[in-house]
Amino acid sequence: MTAGAPTLAETLTIYVARQLRDDDVGFTGMVNGDASAMFGSAIPLAAMYHAQLTHAPNLTLLLAGWLTNPDISKLETMPDSEFMASLRDLDADALINAYPAQYRLRRGDITVGFSNGAQVDAYGNMNSVCIGPHDHPKVRLVGPIFQTEHLAFFGREIIMMPHHDWRNFVEKVDFVSAVGYPGGVAGRRELGLDVGSGPALVITPLCVFDFDLESGRMRVKSVHDGVDPAEVRASTGFELGDLSDVPVTPAPGPADLEILRTRVDPRGIMLSNANPGEAR
Amino acid sequence: MTEKPAIKSKLISLSDAVSQIADGSHIAIGGAALHMHPMAFMRELVRQRKRDLTVLGEIQGVEVDLLAGAGALRRVESSGVGLERYGLARNFRRAVEHGEVVMADYSDTMAMDRIVAKGENLTFWPVSFIGGTDIPRYLPDLVEFDCPITGRKLYAMPPARVDVAVIHMPYADERGNVLITERRLMPQSQDLVYARAADRTYVTVEHIVSHDFIRRSPQLNHLPAFQVTGVIEAPWGAHPGSMPDFYDYDEGHMEEYVEASKTPEAFDVYLERFVRDAGDEATYLERVGIRNLLKARKVVL
Numbered sequence: 001m002t003a004g005a006p007t008l009a010e011t012l013t014i015y016v017a018r019q020l021r022d023d024d025v026g027f028t029g030m031v032n033g034d035a036s037a038m039f040g041s042a043i044p045l046a047a048m049y050h051a052q053l054t055h056a057p058n059l060t061l062l063l064a065g066w067l068t069n070p071d072i073s074k075l076e077t078m079p080d081s082e083f084m085a086s087l088r089d090l091d092a093d094a095l096i097n098a099y100p101a102q103y104r105l106r107r108g109d110i111t112v113g114f115s116n117g118a119q120v121d122a123y124g125n126m127n128s129v130c131i132g133p134h135d136h137p138k139v140r141l142v143g144p145i146f147q148t149e150h151l152a153f154f155g156r157e158i159i160m161m162p163h164h165d166w167r168n169f170v171e172k173v174d175f176v177s178a179v180g181y182p183g184g185v186a187g188r189r190e191l192g193l194d195v196g197s198g199p200a201l202v203i204t205p206l207c208v209f210d211f212d213l214e215s216g217r218m219r220v221k222s223v224h225d226g227v228d229p230a231e232v233r234a235s236t237g238f239e240l241g242d243l244s245d246v247p248v249t250p251a252p253g254p255a256d257l258e259i260l261r262t263r264v265d266p267r268g269i270m271l272s273n274a275n276p277g278e279a280r
Numbered sequence: 281m282t283e284k285p286a287i288k289s290k291l292i293s294l295s296d297a298v299s300q301i302a303d304g305s306h307i308a309i310g311g312a313a314l315h316m317h318p319m320a321f322m323r324e325l326v327r328q329r330k331r332d333l334t335v336l337g338e339i340q341g342v343e344v345d346l347l348a349g350a351g352a353l354r355r356v357e358s359s360g361v362g363l364e365r366y367g368l369a370r371n372f373r374r375a376v377e378h379g380e381v382v383m384a385d386y387s388d389t390m391a392m393d394r395i396v397a398k399g400e401n402l403t404f405w406p407v408s409f410i411g412g413t414d415i416p417r418y419l420p421d422l423v424e425f426d427c428p429i430t431g432r433k434l435y436a437m438p439p440a441r442v443d444v445a446v447i448h449m450p451y452a453d454e455r456g457n458v459l460i461t462e463r464r465l466m467p468q469s470q471d472l473v474y475a476r477a478a479d480r481t482y483v484t485v486e487h488i489v490s491h492d493f494i495r496r497s498p499q500l501n502h503l504p505a506f507q508v509t510g511v512i513e514a515p516w517g518a519h520p521g522s523m524p525d526f527y528d529y530d531e532g533h534m535e536e537y538v539e540a541s542k543t544p545e546a547f548d549v550y551l552e553r554f555v556r557d558a559g560d561e562a563t564y565l566e567r568v569g570i571r572n573l574l575k576a577r578k579v580v581l
Contacts, residue, residue: 032365066466080365083315083465085528085578099469105389106408125412128360129385134418140376140383141368143360144415145339148387152409177385179412191411192433 009271014252016047025060028114030082035162042270044114068094111155119173122238124180124199127173144177151178156200164204166237181216222249290456298324306334310447310471313341318448320514326350338391345369349547357384359391370541398439399477407435445478447471452485456508461525484514530576
């Protein structure tokens with residue numbers, strides 16, 4: 001069961017787990033659709049649960065903003081809906097049913113979050129509202145939902161993009177529904193956004209991005225094993241600079257893989273349903 | 281000695297309740313995405329051919345899509361409209377792209393806070409976190425101002441207009457006391473925010489119960505009768521969405537719904553069969569079919 005090279009989903013799960021701290025309160029929503037569910041929900045959930053089992057036993061996992069520290073390993077199928085019965089009845093520390101919830105969003109109780117969007121731009125601004133002009137959109141999307149708050153209030157946001165394409169990695173998004181670093185960290189401060197919030201990483205099927213906090217622009221931090229940096233450049237709608245020295249995204253060690261396969265996702269329902277690499 | 285007034289019954293029929301909704305009303309609708317929406321009430325709005333409605337709430341779904349597909353909507357004021365695993369809400373998407381429905385885009389907490397502001401009778405709610413977004417650009421009633429205490433740049437967001445709230449709940453008595461099962465979900469608490477903010481509140485329920493039933497579990501009465509305008513018995517009232525402790529969402533019917541919503545013509549056929557020609561909720565449920573309904577009852581109690 002534990003034999004075999006890591007899949008991309010496993011590599012990214014362990015990569016994300018290593019970003020998490022013992023004192024984190026981590027928030028992820030339920031995202032749907034094969035590749036989107038993998039990037040938006042399965043990898044963040046598995047990573048937080050893995051961190052709880054290894055270096056971060058005190059991490060608080062907030063599923064969909066209302067289920068605290070659920071036992072992810074007991075999931076029989078991957079939930080595809082935010083308030084479905086199987087999720088409500090999952091073994092957990094707390095079922096938060098009050099509105100407003102117990103966590104103090106505006107005060108920064110949530111220290112790490114995961115989100116995705118239809119578009120993300122060179123400064124980490126996100127769009128889940130529309131493609132084309134707002135008044136006569138070419139595609140009307142869902143809406144700002146909780147994305148605005150993710151990037152404004154959560155300590156650090158890990159943007160999980162299931163598709164890496166020049167059409168969704170653009171120089172400027174069609175509608176800014178959540179703010180990255182226009183003008184860098186200084187720019188965020190001028191906009192009245194709290195220092196210490198904002199996107200930290202952007203993870204795609206091809207690479208990991210972080211941000212130059214002075215200019216605010218996204219830059220390639222690593223490319224995944226087997227990915228040609230030229231493919232990253234061709235798939236990105238903004239300038240990436242010199243990619244000749246970019247390292248490879250680190251692979252998980254055998255001990256981490258073993259825990260992932262036997263204790264986090266023992267039924268193989270989270271990380272095996274789809275190969276996110278196919279979503280390119 | 282003056283005569284003692286009789287205990288009032290707030291129990292009314294679905295058609296009578298909906299006949300009290302004027303065209304052009306601003307309605308806060310309970311539920312989220314595929315869950316806990318007052319769908320029986322939505323279908324009756326369509327049967328009575330209501331027009332120019334403005335719908336508000338947070339995370340809308342199949343209820344807004346149905347109204348959009350029936351041409352009953354003018355405006356949506358919310359943080360989003362979507363059908364979760366079924367993707368974008370196609371009727372809604374088409375109506376916005378064709379300019380038939382206007383979407384006012386708020387973030388999740390903004391969408392709630394403007395309803396809270398209405399319930400608290402405030403003149404505005406301060407919003408601190410939307411600098412740099414395009415949200416205020418398309419919401420002309422927001423006013424930028426400097427905080428009089430700290431000087432921080434804020435937006436003043438006026439309270440929402442909420443003529444009516446419509447929510448779907450487990451139980452109510454004839455007087456209008458509304459009881460929620462113990463292991464409720466967060467959207468049901470948000471429904472209570474809508475109910476307490478609105479000028480008038482209609483509650484559809486799975487079961488009408490006796491007043492004694494309510495008094496045996498008063499700790500679960502989250503909406504005492506004085507806050508309720510009318511209660512309506514509507515079993516399977518959230519169908520094809522879910523209702524905690526009663527049924528999960530109906531996958532079979534949702535697939536049929538989503539397929540129909542791909543074109544206006546197909547959706548009109550859907551509306552005729554399941555809503556308009558069906559004429560009432562009993563016929564709707566007959567046409568949905570007992571097999572779909574039984575499958576949706578796979579709820580662990």
